[in-house]
Amino acid sequence: MPVLVMKFGGTSVATLDRIKRAAKRVALEVAKGYDVIVIVSAMSGKTNELVGWVNETSPLYDAREYDAVVSSGENVTAGLMALTLQEMDIPARSWQGWQVPLITSSAHAAARIEDIPNDNINAKFAEGMRVAVVAGFQGISKEGRITTLGRGGSDTTAVAFAAAFDAERCDIYTDVDGVYTTDPRITDKARKLDKISFEEMLELASLGAKVLQTRSVELAMRYHVKLRVLSSFEEPSDNAGTLVCDEEEIMESNVVSGIAYSRDEAKMTLVSVEDRPGIAAAIFAPLSEAGVNVDMIIQNIGEDGLTDMTFSCPTDQVLRAQKALDAAKDSGALVFQELIADTNVAKVSAVGIGMRSQSGVAAKMFQTLSDEGINIKVIATSEIKISVLIDRKYMELAVQALHDAFELEKAS
Ligand code: ADP
Ligand code: ASP
Numbered sequence: 001m002p003v004l005v006m007k008f009g010g011t012s013v014a015t016l017d018r019i020k021r022a023a024k025r026v027a028l029e030v031a032k033g034y035d036v037i038v039i040v041s042a043m044s045g046k047t048n049e050l051v052g053w054v055n056e057t058s059p060l061y062d063a064r065e066y067d068a069v070v071s072s073g074e075n076v077t078a079g080l081m082a083l084t085l086q087e088m089d090i091p092a093r094s095w096q097g098w099q100v101p102l103i104t105s106s107a108h109a110a111a112r113i114e115d116i117p118n119d120n121i122n123a124k125f126a127e128g129m130r131v132a133v134v135a136g137f138q139g140i141s142k143e144g145r146i147t148t149l150g151r152g153g154s155d156t157t158a159v160a161f162a163a164a165f166d167a168e169r170c171d172i173y174t175d176v177d178g179v180y181t182t183d184p185r186i187t188d189k190a191r192k193l194d195k196i197s198f199e200e201m202l203e204l205a206s207l208g209a210k211v212l213q214t215r216s217v218e219l220a221m222r223y224h225v226k227l228r229v230l231s232s233f234e235e236p237s238d239n240a241g242t243l244v245c246d247e248e249e250i251m252e253s254n255v256v257s258g259i260a261y262s263r264d265e266a267k268m269t270l271v272s273v274e275d276r277p278g279i280a281a282a283i284f285a286p287l288s289e290a291g292v293n294v295d296m297i298i299q300n301i302g303e304d305g306l307t308d309m310t311f312s313c314p315t316d317q318v319l320r321a322q323k324a325l326d327a328a329k330d331s332g333a334l335v336f337q338e339l340i341a342d343t344n345v346a347k348v349s350a351v352g353i354g355m356r357s358q359s360g361v362a363a364k365m366f367q368t369l370s371d372e373g374i375n376i377k378v379i380a381t382s383e384i385k386i387s388v389l390i391d392r393k394y395m396e397l398a399v400q401a402l403h404d405a406f407e408l409e410k411a412s
C-alpha cells in the first residue's frame with residue numbers, strides 16, 4: 001500500500017482533544033488506503049519545560065543526559081496517539097526512536113540522522129498494522145545513547161521517514177495553514193503562499209522562520225520528498241496548505257518571496273586586533289573549534305596596524321565564543337584590546353530567487369530601513385538573500401516595513 005507521512009507539531013497534540021482531532025485526520029488517510037507513519041512532537045510547551053529543568057539542575061549539563069530528558073515529551077504523545085487510534089479501531093502502535101531504530105550521529109542536542117532501517121515497521125505493516133506512530137525529534141547513537149535532532153527536529157524526523165519509506169507525500173500539520181510571506185504573528189498582511197521553492201524555504205528556515213526546521217528542507221530537497229505544510233485546525237481539503245517544491249514548478253513569484261527574522265542573534269566586536277595576514281584564521285579557527293556558528297562578519301579598515309572585527313553568532317553561544325577568544329588571547333595566538341558582546345540585536349532578512357536576475361533589492365531594503373530611522377549594524381548577502389543586523393527593538397517594525405516595501409501582500 002502507498003505510504004503517507006503525517007507530522008503533528010506541538011500545538012496539534014497539545015491536549016487529549018487535539019490528539020483525537022489529529023487521529024481523525026489520520027483515519028481519513030487510512031480510509032483512502034494509505035499505510036500511515038505519524039510523527040508526533042511533544043505537547044506544546046513541554047520541551048521548553050524539560051529544557052528549563054535541565055538548565056536548572058545542571059547549567060553546564062552533560063549533553064547525553066540533556067537528550068535523555070528533553071526527548072521524553074515525544075514518548076508521551078506517541079503512546080497517546082497510538083491509544084487514540086486503537087480506540088478508533090485502527091491497528092496502530094507507537095515507536096520510540098531507538099525502537100525503529102532511527103540511527104543518528106553522536107552530536108547530542110544537534111544529532112544528524114544517519115540511517116532509518118525500514119524492516120521493523122514494514123514487517124508490522126505487512127501483518128496488518130495501518131499506522132506506525134513514531135516519536136519525533138529523537139534517535140539513538142552508535143554508542144547506544146538517546147540523541148535529539150535540535151529544536152524543531154520532528155520536522156526532520158518526518159521528512160527522513162518519508163524518504164526512507166518512499167512515501168507519496170510528507171504532510172506537516174502545524175498551527176498555521178501554510179508558509180507565509182513572513183511570520184503571520186508579526187503582520188496580518190502576511191500572505192499564504194501556495195507554493196515555495198526548496199531553496200527559498202531553506203533560506204527562510206535557516207534565517208529564522210521556524211515553521212520548518214532547516215535540516216528537514218535540506219533532506220526534502222535532496223531526496224525529492226513532496227513536502228506540504230498545512231493546518232491541523234482547518235477542514236481537510238486536497239489543495240490546502242503550502243507545497244514546498246522545485247523552482248520549475250512555480251510559474252510566478254515576486255522578486256522577494258519572504259521576510260524572515262531571528263531574535264536570537266548577538267553581535268560580537270573584537271576591538272583593536274592586529275591587522276595582519278592570518279588574523280581572520282586566528283579568530284575564527286578557535287571559534288569553529290568551540291562549536292560557535294558564526295554567521296555575518298565585517299572587518300573595519302585598519303589604522304596603525306590595528307583593526308576591529310565584528311561577527312554575529314546565536315545568543316546562546318556568546319559565552320562559548322568569549323571563552324574561546326579569551327583562551328586564544330591567553331595563549332598568545334591572538335592579540336586584542338577588548339571583546340564587546342551586544343545581545344540586543346536581531347537579524348532581518350529578505351529572501352527570493354528573483355534576486356538572482358533583478359538588481360536594486362538591496363538598495364530598496366536599505367532605503368526602507370533608513371526611512372524608518374533604523375540603523376543597520378551588519379550586512380550579509382548571498383545570491384538569494386540579504387540579511388541585516390539591527391537593534392532588536394526595531395525588529396517587528398523592520399519586518400512590517402519591508403513586507404510593505406516589497407509589496408508581499410500582493411501576489412505578482
Ligand atoms: P509546530 O509546533 O507545529 O512545529 P512551530 O511553532 O515550530 O510549530 O512553527 C509554526 C510557527 O512558525 C507559526 O506559528 C509561525 O508563528 C511561525 N512562522 C515563522 N515564520 C513563518 C512563515 N514564514 N510562515 C508561517 N509560519 C511562520
Ligand atoms: N518538541 C521538540 C521541540 O520543541 C521537537 C519539535 O517539536 O519538533 O523542539
Ligand code: MG
Nearest residue numbers: 009152210211
Ligand atoms: Mg516546529
